[in-house]
Amino acid sequence: MEDYQLDILVQGYPGKSVCHGGLGWSTIVLLRGNGHVALIDVGTFSHRANLIAGLARHGLAPEEVTDVILTHSHHDHAINWVLFPRAAIWIGAEELAWSVKEPWGRTPVPELYVRELAGSAQMKPIRHGQTVLPGLVAYDAPGHTPGHMMFVLTGKERDVIFTGDAAKNRVELLTRAADMTYDPAVTAGSIEAMWALWRRRPGTLLVPGHDMPMVLEDDKPVFVGKREAAIVAWYDTDLETTTRFELTIAQ
Numbered sequence: 001m002e003d004y005q006l007d008i009l010v011q012g013y014p015g016k017s018v019c020h021g022g023l024g025w026s027t028i029v030l031l032r033g034n035g036h037v038a039l040i041d042v043g044t045f046s047h048r049a050n051l052i053a054g055l056a057r058h059g060l061a062p063e064e065v066t067d068v069i070l071t072h073s074h075h076d077h078a079i080n081w082v083l084f085p086r087a088a089i090w091i092g093a094e095e096l097a098w099s100v101k102e103p104w105g106r107t108p109v110p111e112l113y114v115r116e117l118a119g120s121a122q123m124k125p126i127r128h129g130q131t132v133l134p135g136l137v138a139y140d141a142p143g144h145t146p147g148h149m150m151f152v153l154t155g156k157e158r159d160v161i162f163t164g165d166a167a168k169n170r171v172e173l174l175t176r177a178a179d180m181t182y183d184p185a186v187t188a189g190s191i192e193a194m195w196a197l198w199r200r201r202p203g204t205l206l207v208p209g210h211d212m213p214m215v216l217e218d219d220k221p222v223f224v225g226k227r228e229a230a231i232v233a234w235y236d237t238d239l240e241t242t243t244r245f246e247l248t249i250a251q
Contacts, residue, residue, distance in 0.1 A: 007058065008029055008030075008207075009030050009054030011027060011212070012168075012211055013211075014211045015247065024044055026043055026210055027041065027207060028040070028047065030060075031136075035066075037067070038067035039068050042077070042079070042083070043080050045079060051080060063084075063085065065086070066086070066088065067090060069133075071148060072095055073099040073109055073110075074109060075109070075113075077165070078091075078110065078117075079113050081117060085122075091124075092125070092138070092140075093125035094146065095145060097147070098146045138151055143182070143184075143188075143191075145182070157203070160206075161194060163194055163209060165180070165209040166190045166194070167190075168180075168208055168209045168210040172191065176188045176192065212227055230247055231244075
């Protein structure tokens with residue numbers, strides 16, 4: 001089996017909006033290899049331009065994506081499945097069954113999008129232990145949502161763990177506790193399972209749902225790459241003048 005090429009199209013951010021609801025800046029990963037052009041999570045409306053532009057940087061159009069693999073059904077990870085008309089849309093069977101029963105208008109589940117997905121010929125249900133793509137295996141990781149899944153890719157040089165929001169950021173990995181969980185004990189168990197997988201092979205890369213990729217050094221998570229995040233605001237009297245706010249700290 002050949003290795004995959006992994007590129008992060010949209011980098012997740014470990015933050016919450018103070019007074020404007022959920023921030024929703026989640027990670028989107030492109031995997032290419034073994035005859036597949038796959039995305040792991042696809043973001044929400046605000047990701048669309050960046051997602052399409054990210055694919056274009058790699059010479060790809062949405063119609064060339066063969067697989068969309070969803071860690072869970074929340075809007076900031078799942079809405080953009082509709083951009084990929086020729087892709088198989090992989091989602092945990094238990095996650096989708098739970099999602100379509102959630103009360104409309106009260107949760108982060110995008111009601112109409114999961115309803116459409118449930119009835120779509122593109123939908124491919126996943127269960128624990130299933131090989132989704134060559135070398136990519138699904139694992140149950142409940143806590144953030146009841147049917148949340150994480151995925152482990154076995155490579156020639158290293159493995160890669162895609163945790164989604166079962167562990168959104170480094171703090172949740174370190175504390176075994178999470179913001180936005182329906183059951184703290186269930187979440188703690190899922191994070192412990194991540195740690196066991198992470199320690200299994202030296203050099204394994206872990207990609208969380210809302211943070212930078214990490215590797216273990218002396219059993220401590222160390223970021224790979226440089227964080228970039230900022231917003232610009234119109235505080236002046238013309239459109240050409242903006243104020244930039246950096247959302248990073250010195251490392």
